[in-house]
Amino acid sequence: MIDLTAVRDETPGIARRLHLNNAGAGLMPLPVLEAMTGYLRREAEIGGYEAADEAGSRLDAVYHSIARLIGAEPDEIALTENATVAWQMAFYALSFRPGDRILTAQAEYAANYVALLHAARKHGVVIDVIPDDEDGVLDPAALEGMIDDGVRLIAITWVPTNGGLVNPAAEVGRIARKHRIPYLLDACQAVGQMQVDVSRLGCDMLSATGRKFLRGPRGTGFLYVRREMIGALHPPMIDHFAAPWVAPGRYELRSDARRFETWENNYAARLGLGVAADYALSLGMGEIEARCRALGDLLRAELRASPGIAVHDLGPHPAAIVSFSIGDKAADAVKSALSRQRINVSISRPSSTLLDATARSLPTLVRASPHYFNTEAELARLVEVCRGLAA
Structure with a gap:
């Protein structure tokens, strides 16, 4: 208790x-605040690069904390500036052709749906909305009936922003896995208030934020990508951290989910995110x-x-x-x-x-x-x- x-x-x-x-x-608890202010104090005292080197093991541990929070492995986690960036890095890493279908939810979040509209405009994809059942919840049976060879992606929000609705994310995952369709889950409002297990959910990609129910700082988020999926995704934007420059005419993408990150980061906020995850897990x-x-x-x-x-x-x-x-x-x-x-x-x-x-x-x-x-x-x-x- x-x-x-x-x-x-x-x-x-x-x-x-x-x-x-x-x-x-969410209101940050004192351990989150203290982790961030303590790190910022060290940046002021000894320098930004030096503080990052000093806190290297703690910064690396953030990946382990987020992985434990959602039942993943550390190499399946990318840390981002926010959940929208996390979602977009996954979505825009997918390739689309004219006529490809994207299935989404009735209560889909605006940022996600605008990206779907952008893909429709740029690539000619078709957006189909999964009907709800009599309770207003996404209907898995209706989803199953919509599946055909043209479906390229299922992308839904688990807990929409405008109310308490909880969509059946695990049932959607079962259908996606059955038909081998990539599944992108927006878990912004779920992480921190609900138990999250990516294996049970069956999602290939999951995005979330630190600032909401997880009680972390603003300006933090993360992306989960299933290990078997990472190699098939080329991030829409890369730098020399995501893809080291190995020869004058060649780069090599990282083999882990950090291919979705860039080199420069807010390390104080990252530490706060890790402490927030640990705090939730301790309770x-x-x-x-x-x-x-x-x-x-x-x-x-x-x-x-x-x-x-x-x-x-x-x-x-x-x-x-x-x-x-x-x-x-x-x-x-x-x-x-x-x-x-x-x-x-x-x-x-x-x-x-x-x-x-x-x-x-x-x-x-x-x-x-x-x-x-x-x-x-x-x-x-x-x-x-x-x-x-x-x-």
């Missing part, structure tokens, strides 16, 4: 705000997931029971992202009112998941995302204020 007192003692931000914006950026991802689900379910139930408040989440077993609206009040105004009460939430605009928002006629929504360090009393405080706004 998570020691709530201990984790709250190590979360300085809770003294200043009621933080329910962990799907945007136990099973324990974290159970508490996140319980808090999300509690908040969702209390808001649904509140007159004038509508919850817009889909799926029978949603994650700890709760999207709602209060009467005809604009989401921006609700967010501002909550901020004046020192409560952090975010908003979800239709443009972030345009297909889903259009299909459901969704307005801009308020998004509250509790994490394991939040208390039931904090959730009650949010509900109390929201009920006041709805009155």
Whole structure:
């Protein structure tokens, strides 16, 4: 069981705000902050290159920490500036021909879908959206029925940005493996709040960020590429770290996932990312997931029971992202009112998941995302204020 007192003692931000914006950026715990500031202090004291050399073993250990977090091997991990870069490095490493089909989800994230549209414009690929079932969850049976020889890629978001929906990522992986179709999974909102095992998921590539539920620093992300897939992918951009220059007319790509990296990096942020992964692992991802689900379910139930408040989440077993609206009040105004009460939430605009928002006629929504360090009393405080706004 998570020691709530201990984790709250190590979360300085809770003294200043009621933080329910962990799907945007989680509050960093003290060990993450101390790892980063300590490293920056050494850069100032002895120099940037020298500090990196001194911390070499700790920096290398970050790959091992991320690998343990998702059930991978260190050579299958690339560290990136953010999850979008991670996703794009994998996606644009694939080759497409006119008529190739890409299958994606109804609630796909805008950054990913725009890249799909770019591939359609540049290469003539066809984008097909996998239908949802009666609960609004991606339908594996429908996906199976869409498979043919023209499908080049399956790319979906596991937990969309605009609500608690959890798509059946492992079922998608089973179908992808069965038909030997590359499978790219956006796990931004899953990593840090849910147990992740890439072998069980069956994905060939997975992208994620450090700043959300993992409670790492902004400006960090990572890409997993299945070892057997690495050699088939040529990154869209390379430098002499990804591909050493071995002869005047030749380079050789690295054999590991670091072929998707470049030479210069924010080493302080990388150390923070590694500590964030270790911190989550020390608490136990099973324990974290159970508490996140319980808090999300509690908040969702209390808001649904509140007159004038509508919850817009889909799926029978949603994650700890709760999207709602209060009467005809604009989401921006609700967010501002909550901020004046020192409560952090975010908003979800239709443009972030345009297909889903259009299909459901969704307005801009308020998004509250509790994490394991939040208390039931904090959730009650949010509900109390929201009920006041709805009155």
